[in-house]
Amino acid sequence: MSDNNNNNMDRRTFLRYAGSLAAFAGASAVLPGYALAGFGSEKREVLTPQGPDNVIDLTIGRMPKVIDGKRGEAIGINGSVPAPLIRLKEGQDVLLRVKNELDETTSIHWHGILLPFQMDGVPGVSFDGIEPGTTFEYRYPVRQSGTYWYHSHSGLQEQLGHYGPMIIDPADEDPVEYDREYPVVLSDWTFENPYNVLEKNVKMEGYYNYQRRDVGEFFNDVNKKGFGSTMKDYLSWGQMRMSATDLLDVTGATYTFLMNGHGPDSNWNALFKKGEKVRLRFINASAGTTAFDVRIPGLEMTVVQVDGQNVEPVSIEEFRIGIAETYDVIVEPKEEKPFTIFAESLDRSGYARGTIAPRKGMMGAVPELRPRPKRSHRDMGMMMDMDGMDMEGDSMMEMDHGDMDHGNMDHSDMNMSAMKETPVKHGPDKHGPGAAAIAQNQFDRMGEPGIGLGNDGRNVLVYNDLKSLEPNIDERPAQREVELHLTGNMERYMWSFDGKQFHQVDGPIEFEHNERLRLTLVNDTMMEHPIHLHGMWMEMENGNGIYNPRKHTLLLQPAQRISALVTPRDKGRWAFHCHILYHMERGMFRVVQVADEDGNIYGQDYA
Amino acid sequence: MINRTATFILTMFAIIAFTQSSVLAQKAPPFSNDIMMDNHTYVFFMADRFEYNMNSGLNPLVLDAQGYIGKDLNKFWFKAEGEALTAEAEGEMELQGLYSKAISAYFDVQAGIRYDVAYNADDSQSRGFAVIGLQGLAPYLFELDGALFVSEAGDISASLEAEYDFPITQRLWGQPRFETSLAVQEVEQWGVGSGFNNVQLGFRLRYEIKREFAPYVGISWNRKLGQTADFTRGEGGDASVFGLVGGVRMWF
Numbered sequence: 001m002s003d004n005n006n007n008n009m010d011r012r013t014f015l016r017y018a019g020s021l022a023a024f025a026g027a028s029a030v031l032p033g034y035a036l037a038g039f040g041s042e043k044r045e046v047l048t049p050q051g052p053d054n055v056i057d058l059t060i061g062r063m064p065k066v067i068d069g070k071r072g073e074a075i076g077i078n079g080s081v082p083a084p085l086i087r088l089k090e091g092q093d094v095l096l097r098v099k100n101e102l103d104e105t106t107s108i109h110w111h112g113i114l115l116p117f118q119m120d121g122v123p124g125v126s127f128d129g130i131e132p133g134t135t136f137e138y139r140y141p142v143r144q145s146g147t148y149w150y151h152s153h154s155g156l157q158e159q160l161g162h163y164g165p166m167i168i169d170p171a172d173e174d175p176v177e178y179d180r181e182y183p184v185v186l187s188d189w190t191f192e193n194p195y196n197v198l199e200k201n202v203k204m205e206g207y208y209n210y211q212r213r214d215v216g217e218f219f220n221d222v223n224k225k226g227f228g229s230t231m232k233d234y235l236s237w238g239q240m241r242m243s244a245t246d247l248l249d250v251t252g253a254t255y256t257f258l259m260n261g262h263g264p265d266s267n268w269n270a271l272f273k274k275g276e277k278v279r280l281r282f283i284n285a286s287a288g289t290t291a292f293d294v295r296i297p298g299l300e301m302t303v304v305q306v307d308g309q310n311v312e313p314v315s316i317e318e319f320r321i322g323i324a325e326t327y328d329v330i331v332e333p334k335e336e337k338p339f340t341i342f343a344e345s346l347d348r349s350g351y352a353r354g355t356i357a358p359r360k361g362m363m364g365a366v367p368e369l370r371p372r373p374k375r376s377h378r379d380m381g382m383m384m385d386m387d388g389m390d391m392e393g394d395s396m397m398e399m400d401h402g403d404m405d406h407g408n409m410d411h412s413d414m415n416m417s418a419m420k421e422t423p424v425k426h427g428p429d430k431h432g433p434g435a436a437a438i439a440q441n442q443f444d445r446m447g448e449p450g451i452g453l454g455n456d457g458r459n460v461l462v463y464n465d466l467k468s469l470e471p472n473i474d475e476r477p478a479q480r481e482v483e484l485h486l487t488g489n490m491e492r493y494m495w496s497f498d499g500k501q502f503h504q505v506d507g508p509i510e511f512e513h514n515e516r517l518r519l520t521l522v523n524d525t526m527m528e529h530p531i532h533l534h535g536m537w538m539e540m541e542n543g544n545g546i547y548n549p550r551k552h553t554l555l556l557q558p559a560q561r562i563s564a565l566v567t568p569r570d571k572g573r574w575a576f577h578c579h580i581l582y583h584m585e586r587g588m589f590r591v592v593q594v595a596d597e598d599g600n601i602y603g604q605d606y607a
Numbered sequence: 608m609i610n611r612t613a614t615f616i617l618t619m620f621a622i623i624a625f626t627q628s629s630v631l632a633q634k635a636p637p638f639s640n641d642i643m644m645d646n647h648t649y650v651f652f653m654a655d656r657f658e659y660n661m662n663s664g665l666n667p668l669v670l671d672a673q674g675y676i677g678k679d680l681n682k683f684w685f686k687a688e689g690e691a692l693t694a695e696a697e698g699e700m701e702l703q704g705l706y707s708k709a710i711s712a713y714f715d716v717q718a719g720i721r722y723d724v725a726y727n728a729d730d731s732q733s734r735g736f737a738v739i740g741l742q743g744l745a746p747y748l749f750e751l752d753g754a755l756f757v758s759e760a761g762d763i764s765a766s767l768e769a770e771y772d773f774p775i776t777q778r779l780w781g782q783p784r785f786e787t788s789l790a791v792q793e794v795e796q797w798g799v800g801s802g803f804n805n806v807q808l809g810f811r812l813r814y815e816i817k818r819e820f821a822p823y824v825g826i827s828w829n830r831k832l833g834q835t836a837d838f839t840r841g842e843g844g845d846a847s848v849f850g851l852v853g854g855v856r857m858w859f
Binding site for chain 2: 117118123124125126127128155198199200202203204207210211212213214215216235238239240241432433434435436437489491492494495496501502503504505506507508572573584585586587589591593601602
């Protein structure tokens, strides 16, 4: 019975491939099938399901890894960092056999994939993990398409290179037109032992921050803004026991930022032909705290997909990608010259870069890192910036550029309304010693591109720009609301939800199977947190109703209040956490349990 | 449309076949809140001041170290502070072992015991205390450490230390430091008068070669007050001592 079905599926799959290959042949006679989605000019493995059982074999092991000439030890898959590109097709039943050649337990989590929870790959939540020397068989039906990724969910392995891209081709025609495509896996690499990185942050606040406001900057500020206002600004931060330069916990002081496994000096290469539409599938596979700001000077990017889900195309010049998010963009280079793909870390302590060029080995100009931004009082959940001058300056600037293009006009409007907004006030619960601060005022911020962005005339993507191409299935309004606060204490390096680390909670957060609920997240900290919910979509409420974009990871800005509608269709126990590895390990983690009326978490029902 | 329906039916068939397979009969582990490193025990040791003090001939070697072993909110905390003269056989050391519990985001309350030893060429003496204190980061980023002591003889005293660190460059730090102590009862044997005993002011300039290792230079001024000053003068000492210091701050 099942064999027959598989045969049928295979024939259908084959026919579709034949069709799409023919289409490609029309568009570009040169490029062979899957080489389209390789890692650029270098030869890298692309894994596709083999045989009647659609098998892919993966082996996890230690390996040497040379980054910009320096040798380190990594954890790779099939001898590769990032791990090989896995290419599946919607509708396949796949069998992924994962062999562990490490001397510790490992796992693979398929990030953003809807699947039976026992296949989700979180040790201690969905299964026991993969013991050394053993092989685990992940078996699941592929029910979606788009750009995703996969990575370890064990300890700090992800920091050592245990991550890779996963592309699922749609069963039907892809609404996105492109001639050529590349996955662009961004990540952060350290030659240090990641456990030491964590320990240093626990013992010394801001260990890796070498961009503090020092005496020189103080006097510069005095020159610019006068002594009184500078003192007031510095003292207010001191009074709060916070630092205006608290941007990322782990910085370029130890990190080399990678693009498809290449350091900035090794310049990852991608090729194009004039007039082609090139699809770049950006994945932020960073383990530390790195959010990247991505731009390709000289090229406009059209965002077509976010977190694997197609969105209405938006043309922009720059976007911020939080950890674990994916952004697919289309670029159409019209000149035969190299363009630099430039991904600055949010704190400007470093960058990843590569080149997209008509020929191999070409190099575009590498832009300067922009000045590191400073936290504002708005990030602290305060209504007005003490530094009123700055704020006026910024919005004036936006208005200057406002009439230059449509995108910016939208953006300045957004800021104007942001100033008039009525924020949600924080409740009386201050969340205890695990929370150094609360966001007294909680802002929408969906129209704001984030710290350090949007005030230099560039047209930057904001969450409000995202509108799903396909409507969401569930039209019901929310039946109930679950509110969680992101909390932390940088001084003690404790991270938590509602002030409670994971070890302090007694049980899972209960979701009811197929209910419709509103998940509201409030960031009480002054840093960005990429919050990932396994096993179900978060339909981010940005005013597009049934077309609200589906996300697996929401990057929350400081003092931001975001809500998403959720329908838990798959029963089971699902991880829910901050995707900054160190924050997750220090307690910003929960288990969401989806049970039916009888309290059963087993037995799938995909209807 | 027919195409979509066909896909749907086929997918459903595949799923039904699939969910009946043995792989999915697999049970997940029971809920556990012990799968992250958020309840980890850390060990920390820091010699905040380990220095040579060049003053009016006494040139003591000073150690001010502390550390902990424990989890985020509950720790065993130890402190060691003392000095030994280099010119003659004389010195004193103050050791504390404390249970430290977080009471707010930035402050720990600490309770435990303190043991003092003092020695010179001829003699040595010691005494014990019960301690209750408060340590943490105050508004405006002052590191504060205040404690109340009750000696085994029932004498009550208190001390307060405050430090402030500011970056001059990204690796060069300035650190002003203030310390004072007071006693309710006079304890002549230990050279302690009643009332304020002393005020110590210092400024250190450290260069962080690594965050963990920073040599420094600085100045230190210790002014003994009231009866305590009288006791010191009585022994032929100076109530006011100014010194240049050089040392290293290190931690692991």
